[in-house]
Amino acid sequence: MKNFWYLVAAYATIWTALWVYLLHLSQKNKALRAELRVLQAQLEKVLTK
């Protein structure tokens, strides 16, 4: 079990970093899509006036 904590640190870093990045991508994507829907609705309003 010598050097076990280096292994734990390496795997914890990999999974934490990947989850944080994936979460960041999906949240940014969700926010952008919501903003796009609002703007498209605004554009339709402007066009129908």
Next chain:
Amino acid sequence: MPTWWAVMLVVMVFPGIYACRNRVFHALVLGLTMHIALLLVFLYAPTEQMQGMVQKIFYFHVAAALTMFGAFLLVCVASSMYLWKQAEWWDAIACSAAEIGVVFCTLVLITGPLWARPIWGTWWSWDPTLTLTLVLWLIYVAYLLLRLETSAPQRARFAAIVGIIGFVDVPLIRWSVEKWRTLHPKPVLVQAGGTTGLTSAMLLTFLVCLGAFVLLFFYLLRERVSLAQSQHALAVVRQEIDEHCAG
């Protein structure tokens, strides 16, 4: 089967799942492969006699490095296509692959020292392989900084040139691992004559880990390209609204 062909088979087959365009199916296959990879690393692969448990960092460190090289190759190809065709889609692919490549390169640069400390007795050594990998990370961080804030075509073209030139560093890293006598070990995965320095259990574990990382890369690429397309659509709608308001 020669090791090189086994590696190529994994790298070529898994992107096929990306092509099926079903996000849920892709996520399921990715989750399953990741679980199998972890089980193989900790329960199946033998513990290396000289290095002990810490050698198990190898499976994800090398898989992340190979995926990173693939990501930067994609940046190079997509940037060339963007300069040739001037199509936004190629630019979105290049920018997305660069960002994911930097994430994988960061993982390589963190897991490497965590492996080196107990084996070499030092966190970092300025040997050619490590230095060139750090340079590669800096090149593509610079590429991403160029892409910040603006999507002006002139800046996209300049970034594409950086993306292509930056790839020159990748074969240099490979060459430095093979030719320079440094602290970094010589390639064990594929050696001269297409043989491998790994046992069959280690090789199988590594190939599953590589497959999992290739799947992960394409899953992240799918998400990141979708983000780039949403950003582009948003810019188009904003421009239309501004034009109507001005008119």
